[in-house]
Amino acid sequence: MKWQRFLSIPIFAVFLLMGFVYYVTLFVSIEDWVGLRSSDGSFHASVFSFLAFYSLFSFFVCVLTDPGRVPSSYVPDVEDRELSDQEFRRNVKHQRKCEICSTYKPQRCHHCRTCRRCVLRMDHHCQWINNCVGYWNYKAFFILVFFATVASIYSMVIFIACVLQKDWKVWGQSHLKLFYVVCGTPVLGLSMILGSLLCWHIYLMANNMTTIEYYGGVRARWLARKSGQGYRHPFNLGVYRNVTSVLGPNMLKWFLPAAVGHLKDGSSFRIAHDTRQIT
Numbered sequence: 719m720k721w722q723r724f725l726s727i728p729i730f731a732v733f734l735l736m737g738f739v740y741y742v743t744l745f746v747s748i749e750d751w752v753g754l755r756s757s758d759g760s761f762h763a764s765v766f767s768f769l770a771f772y773s774l775f776s777f778f779v780c781v782l783t784d785p786g787r788v789p790s791s792y793v794p795d796v797e798d799r800e801l802s803d804q805e806f807r808r809n810v811k812h813q814r815k816c817e818i819c820s821t822y823k824p825q826r827c828h829h830c831r832t833c834r835r836c837v838l839r840m841d842h843h844c845q846w847i848n849n850c851v852g853y854w855n856y857k858a859f860f861i862l863v864f865f866a867t868v869a870s871i872y873s874m875v876i877f878i879a880c881v882l883q884k885d886w887k888v889w890g891q892s893h894l895k896l897f898y899v900v901c902g903t904p905v906l907g908l909s910m911i912l913g914s915l916l917c918w919h920i921y922l923m924a925n926n927m928t929t930i931e932y933y934g935g936v937r938a939r940w941l942a943r944k945s946g947q948g949y950r951h952p953f954n955l956g957v958y959r960n961v962t963s964v965l966g967p968n969m970l971k972w973f974l975p976a977a978v979g980h981l982k983d984g985s986s987f988r989i990a991h992d993t994r995q996i997t
């Protein structure tokens with residue numbers, strides 16, 4: 719069932735792009751720059767292959783891991799939020815109920831229209847992995863973006879080194895130039911897109927925020943600024959705690975996409991003491 723997720727055009731496009739960048743890096747850039755069989759060439763080919771295959775492994779983990787399903791027995795615990803007003807409690811219960819699934823939604827859980835179900839700590843639905851990015855696969859998604867970014871920047875640097883050392887007076891035929899433009903454009907584009915995505919998710923992780931919560935909190939931030947107050951995301955517990963809540967407390971396991979033993983059931987999250995807002 720899970721393997722059926724691979725039967726999608728965007729995933730096929732990802733495999734094609736990965737294969738293309740791998741081919742360009744090894745058989746165009748490294749080969750033309752220092753030669754694949756030289757010691758430098760073998761070193762760069764090995765480093766890039768490791769980065770590429772680790773990205774591929776993380777990609778498989780992202781696609782195959784269930785992002786998080788709400789337990790059928792789940793009922794929201796409004797008592798723990800120290801709410802005294804009955805009406806407010808009813809409102810909270812109402813807001814946390816999914817009208818489509820007819821079940822209660824835990825904090826940070828959202829309904830995904832594409833997956834047609836509620837997803838725990840939903841970040842966003844990603845068509846490139848044909849899956850939601852949620853509580854159980856966010857770590858794998860972050861590691862995928864991290865390694866894919868490092869691999870693309872590595873590939874871009876090798877490509878630029880190759881272009882700079884080439885004697886274009888000898889190799890200056892227009893069809894060869896066109897070949898290098900066709901090879902280089904996806905590598906440069908990918909580095910910029912993945913680099914931006916990585917910066918975005920570093921920001922989100924450092925603030926213990928999901929993409930949905932960021933956009934949901936825009937109005938709250940604006941209102942706070944307007945009234946001269948500071949706004950703090952309710953789940954923001956400080957950078958170190960925020961990062962370890964995703965990557966885990968053991969730094970040796972930070973870059974293992976399937977090491978998620980530190981995660982609990984995904985239905986409740988610690989809230990910073992100075993605020994009770996939910997975004």
Ligand SMILES: [Zn+2]
Pocket residue numbers: 816817818819820828829830834835836
């Ligand atoms: Zn739902």
Ligand SMILES: [Zn+2]
Pocket residue numbers: 830831832833834842843844849850851
């Ligand atoms: Zn989804």
